[in-house]
Amino acid sequence: MGSMVLYNYFRSSTSYRVRLAMHMKGLDFEYKPINLLKSEQRSPEYLKINPLGGVPTLVHNGKVIPESFAIMEYLDEVFPEPALFPKDAYLKARIRQVCEVINSFMHPMGNLKTLKYMEQHHGYTQEQKEEWFKHWATQGLQTLESTLKEFAGTYSFGNQVTMADLFLIPQLVTCQRFKVDLSPYPTLVKISENCNKLEAFQKAHPFKQIDTPEEFKK
Incomplete structure (x- = not known):
């Protein structure tokens, strides 16, 4: 599995999606809060990994993946069980x-x-x-x-x-x-x-x- 860090915000629905995918697959991850109301998503440090300044962002073994849909499809390919898409x-x-x-x-x-x-x-x-x-x-x-x-x-x-x-x-x-x-x-x-x-x-x-x-x- 390697190290997994999820930058997200509790109330963000896109963050919620990714948390669901990770919990469905039983993946352990470090939860890194990004407070949108305090504009932490616009900090220079965060913009280096997510230039659009949105959440969530996943870092898996040092590889950065922004945007919820991209993250979830990545997780479904790297950790295929249980599958989130049918074969049909x-x-x-x-x-x-x-x-x-x-x-x-x-x-x-x-x-x-x-x-x-x-x-x-x-x-x-x-x-x-x-x-x-x-x-x-x-x-x-x-x-x-x-x-x-x-x-x-x-x-x-x-x-x-x-x-x-x-x-x-x-x-x-x-x-x-x-x-x-x-x-x-x-x-x-x-x-x-x-x-x-x-x-x-x-x-x-x-x-x-x-x-x-x-x-x-x-």
Whole structure:
């Protein structure tokens, strides 16, 4: 396995994804907190390993890998069990589709950078930021619900956890933080309930991390 260091932030949904992948695979890693609210991601030291100044970043045996999707696919190749993708090419493509709806469409709309820009340059209040996020999140949730109704079993694609679940659960937690009503999406709610029974999902939860502020701990 070698040494593994994960630079991440407790509330970052992209960090959450990677923690899920690592716990699903039973990997030991050193947790390095990067406090986004204190702009630690913009420090010269951190920018050397992640020039975009985002989280997470994985360092494995001295090799640096930024960006959650890249990290998770790397982990799935280097540590192939349990696999996060099926062998079937069509199902693999549909799982990537679900991941991209979240990664490329939904996540950027609630990203700290995006909302901070809206506040600083357009005067958005907290209520307006929530309204902004809900507008886009609803479109994404509707797409995910209609897609996963076709494929879901216990989890997003049948009865084995896949990459789709590792993207979905953090995004649903973000939706709840922005007060998005999830009741119109019963398939997604069922998948979430089943995933959160698993130890890996419980260990990766944002409120269970070493940098989780006391007010968030359950």
